[in-house]
Amino acid sequence: MSRYVVARVADIPPGTRKLVEVKKHPVAVFNINGEFHALFDRCPHQGGSLCSGLVTGLLTAPRPGQVEYSRKGEFIRCPWHGWEFDIRTGKSKCDPGQFYTRAYEAGVASGASAIEGRYAAETLPVVVEDDYVVVEV
Numbered sequence: 660m661s662r663y664v665v666a667r668v669a670d671i672p673p674g675t676r677k678l679v680e681v682k683k684h685p686v687a688v689f690n691i692n693g694e695f696h697a698l699f700d701r702c703p704h705q706g707g708s709l710c711s712g713l714v715t716g717l718l719t720a721p722r723p724g725q726v727e728y729s730r731k732g733e734f735i736r737c738p739w740h741g742w743e744f745d746i747r748t749g750k751s752k753c754d755p756g757q758f759y760t761r762a763y764e765a766g767v768a769s770g771a772s773a774i775e776g777r778y779a780a781e782t783l784p785v786v787v788e789d790d791y792v793v794v795e796v
């Protein structure tokens with residue numbers, strides 16, 4: 660697994676997402692309340708871009724006449740036909756064992772450690788003061 664710097668933390672505020680390219684693959688990076696998650700940006704149904712879908716939550720009916728809404732902002736609805744996926748795992752809401760898109764490890768690395776080996780010159784001191792979102796592919 661290799662780590663790739665895909666954005667500055669400030670580029671993806673909580674509740675938003677960003678489409679990036681990692682090793683020529685489209686990856687949708689989501690910020691759920693400060694946690695970063697990354698999904699392969701292709702719906703397993705017919706290839707819709709999940710990054711351009713609607714972020715939603717989980718609607719359940721524990722018994723007839725009772726509806727509960729939870730996990731707000733943790734699911735993405737494909738814009739083409741409405742299949743929904745858990746942003747944390749990439750698994751579909753309707754059949755998680757059969758339908759899923761690939762989920763990548765994502766997180767935050769601080770300053771120079773995030774970009775070590777990529778942009779740092781060997782003979783000159785480099786100071787990087789920002790935090791970066793990194794995806795492991």
Ligand code: FES
Binds near residue numbers: 702707738739
């Ligand atoms: S392509 Fe995503 S639901 Fe059909």
